[in-house]
Amino acid sequence: MFSIRDYVDRNVSRNSTTSRVSTGSTTKRPTIKDVAAQAGVSISTVSLVINDKGYVSDQTRERVQEAARKLNFVPRPAARALPSKTTGNVGFVVRDDHFRRTEPFYTGVYLGTEFEANNRELYVLLTTIPTEYVPGKHTPRFLREQNVDGILVAGKVAPAFLAEASTSGVPVVLIDFEHDTLPAAVIDNRGGAHAATRHLIDRGHRHIALVGGDMDHPSLHARREGFQLACFEAGLSPDQVQFIVASEGESDYATGTVLAKRLFANGAVPTAAFCINDATALAVIDQAAGLGLKVPDDIAVVGFDDVPQAKHNQPALTTVRVQTDHLGELAMRYLVDLIEESRSRKVRPGRDPHRITLPTELVIRDTT
Amino acid sequence: MFSIRDYVDRNVSRNSTTSRVSTGSTTKRPTIKDVAAQAGVSISTVSLVINDKGYVSDQTRERVQEAARKLNFVPRPAARALPSKTTGNVGFVVRDDHFRRTEPFYTGVYLGTEFEANNRELYVLLTTIPTEYVPGKHTPRFLREQNVDGILVAGKVAPAFLAEASTSGVPVVLIDFEHDTLPAAVIDNRGGAHAATRHLIDRGHRHIALVGGDMDHPSLHARREGFQLACFEAGLSPDQVQFIVASEGESDYATGTVLAKRLFANGAVPTAAFCINDATALAVIDQAAGLGLKVPDDIAVVGFDDVPQAKHNQPALTTVRVQTDHLGELAMRYLVDLIEESRSRKVRPGRDPHRITLPTELVIRDTT
DNA sequence: CTGAAAGCGCTTACAG
DNA sequence: CTGAAAGCGCTTACAG
Structure with missing residues (x-):
């Protein structure tokens, strides 16, 4: 390993002050006690007011609120956590390779959860886990320390992790994944795929291919179902529909390129392709261009996800928009619901878990 | 707004158990008290052992450690935070538009900090701020609550935020950005750019262009310096060197496309282009291909960053690799150093701040 | 080297 | 509607 010292650049200008600046006021940060004194009430009452709990007369409430405002009082998270037996944190888990992906899908989801967490006064502890998850070894620290009130899991992860999370004692909500x-x-993968396929059919296409990598993921599986349903409804016969699908591997640009070659290698090329995601769709378009085929005239292409590149591509890609932020927000709200539910022990008798489904939107651009 | 209820899919199978499973053992989580009882010592001693502080005889140390292991004791973060006046958290701030970028630069940096944070028993609170930062309004919650021991700021952010962070009373370390x-x-932007340019010169190129968007960012500025230095050292005359630079706008693919058109519009096209980053380089390559120019025969291209796409591009892009994880790790270690330093009040007399520089590596592929 | 005690800043029954 | 008191689970001087 290396030492930090190895990298220190001594050529930095030295005529400088330090970065640590005092907070200006010498008085230390106020506590609930200071607020109580200022308002002339007990700390119990202050606590009730800042938590909006119990019965407090309007008059004292206002007095407390004014005192808090005046002193610039902000409760310390740790001091609240200790007696309340809650942490004020939620865990956000995603596989590292997913998080690193070029398409900023999970960063969008994360930002949505962060936004909603801010509304709910929660901190989000983002942790990545490896694809090959080994329980004791890779267990997120917040699980070991039981330092979260709930857990969000984004995307496909190892079942071993889900087992661990499920038995942690706090609610778990999956995002863009399903398990047990x-x-x-x-x-709404099925609905989105259905709309996209329907759109191709409405444009007059009758020979359509589905192109995509491994369909093992529940989301991709649902897209295939939506595709099939639309084909069936339109009365297409099986020989009008092709499935260009890899038996393994991610549905990424590289796999898409391989599949596109297979697609165009066939004698009778379909007039339209529903691609399982944008990465695949972009690969198909590039391969088509390489063969001198015109999109959408020779082959129409529709993707799924509406990644940033979709809009900028030449030609711009018709695709299904997924509002990733919104998905994260939704999941966080759902988790908070479950957390509150589990606190008010009333609803113990195992309410069934739900799937909450986020609608999608077909975005028609230049490839169809 | 919408309600969560609007999205509930009632078609989910209902023959299911709840996700909330008890932890198995009915006994509640052990505290330091339980460990003390088990080991037959006081809680003070247990505290000393788990924090590796003060003098404890080897014998009692071992007895305590065994007791802790046996009971599966893990200290609660909140309980430590309260009396120790530390939070165990560090803030990680990045602009939301940067975090959403297609190139996973900042996610890589984040993962590096997370990795190192795990080693140091710290939690990272990732927060994004808008480009147009308004102090009171967008202030991260961890600043308001003073809930971090230090702050990492990744990439360019509004000066107003840096001012706020600097006066928060905790150490701040910038990542891939400089300020005051x-x-x-x-x-090592300058070094990387120098090596890349030198490489072009070594390949025999004498007419070289620098291509990139707005050079306002310190990193890009340093790259330009490295480029210039290499040109100067090689004795290139000013008329052999072109600067195709936008006066504003990000150095992204779209801007790169515009610049590439300008580059190729000139009568005398250079034989090589040093692009300020990979996004720009990829745009140049695509534009060259559109004009029927061969890369690298008609024009050699080198980028900077080594984004995932660089390797997969046809032809694969020669570029300068930046180990984003490593950068995050480095920054986190540096921050921890500063935090510890600020705790042991000895080093008060304003030590000068450093820049820690991460080396880069030239990756030669097929475009040069 | 070890323990008793005070205290961190809150919440939460429990009285009144 | 309000307050006194106990307690959350640790850390940290301070004695010894």
Whole structure:
């Protein structure tokens, strides 16, 4: 390993002050006690007011609120956590390779959860886990320390992790993934795929291919179902529909390129392709261009996800928009619901978990 | 707004158990008290052992450790935070538009900090701020609550935020950005650009262009310097060197496309282009292909960053690799150093802030 | 080297 | 509607 010292650049200008600046006021940060004194009430009352709990007369409430405002009082998270037996944190787990992906899908989801967490006065502890998850070894610290009130799991993860999370004692909500009976916030993959396929059919296409990598993921599986349903409804016969699908591997640009070659290698090329996601669609378009085929005249292409590149591509890609932020928000709200539910022990008798489904939107651009 | 209820999918199978499973053992989580009882010592001693502080005889140390292991004791973060006046958290701030970028630069940096945070028993609170930062309005919650021991700021952010962070009373380390005298962990942009340019010159090129968007960012500025230095050292005359630079706008693919058109519009096209980053380089390559120019025969291209796409591009892009994880790690270590330093009040007399520089590596592929 | 005690800043029954 | 008191689970001087 290396030492930090190895990298210190001594050529930095030295005529400088330090970065640590005092907070200006010498008085230390106020506590609930200071607020109580200022308002002339007990700390119990202050606590009730800032938590909006119990019965407090309007008059004292206002007096407390004014005192808090005047002193610039902000409760310390740790001091609240200790007696209340809650942490004020939620965990956000995603596989590292997913998080690193070029398409900013999970960063969008994360930002949505962060936004909603801010509204709910929660901190989000973002942790990545490896694809090959080994329980004791890779267990997120917040699980070991039981330092969260709930857990969000984004995307596909190892079942071993889900088992661990499920037995942690706090609610778990999956995002864009499904597993057993765990509650989940998912995209309307089937509906989106159906709309996209329907759109191709409406444009007059009758020979259509589905192109995509491994369909093992529940979301991709649902997209295939939506595609099939639309084909069936339109009365297409099986020989009008092709499935260009890899038996393994991610549905990424590289896999898409391989599949596109297979697609165009066939004698009778379909007039339209529903691609399982944008990465695949972009690969198909590039391969088509390489062969001198015109999009959409020779082959129409529709994707799924509406990644940033979709809009900028030449030609701009018709696709299904997924509002990733919104998905994260939705999941966080759902999790908070479950957390509150589990606190008011009333609803113990195992309410069934739900899937919450986020609608999608077909965005018609230049490839169809 | 909408309600969560609007999205509940009632078609989910209902023959299921709830996701909330008890932890198995009915006994509640052990505290330091339980460990003390088990080991037959006081809680003070247990505290000393688990924090590796003060003098404890080897014998009692072992007895305590065994007791802790046996009971599966894990200290609660909140309980430590309260009396110790530390939070165990560090803030990680990045602009939302940067975090959403297609190139996973900042996610890589984040993962590096997370990795190192795990080693140091710290939690990272990732927060995004808008480009147009308004102090009171967008202030991260961890600042309001003073809920961090230190702050990492990744990439360019509004000066108003840096001012707020600097006066928060905790150390701040910038990542891939520089500002006044704040400590920073930066990439060796100048060195990387110098090596890349030198490489072009070594390949025999004498007419070279620098291509990139707005050079306002310190990192890009440093790259330009490295480029210029290499040109100067090689004795290139000013008329052999072109600067195709936008006066504003990000150095992204779209801007790169515009610049590439300008580059190729000139009568005398250079034989090589040093692009300020990979996004720009990829745009140049695509534009060259559109004009029937061969890369690298008609024009050699080198980028900077080594984004995932660089390797997969046809032809694969020669570029300068930046180990984003490593950068994050480095910054986190630096921050922890500063935090510890600020705790042991000895080093008060304003030590000068440093820049810690991460080396880069030239990756030669097929475009040069 | 070890323990008793005070205290961190809150919440939460429990009285009144 | 309000307050006194106990307690959350640790850390940290301070004695010894």
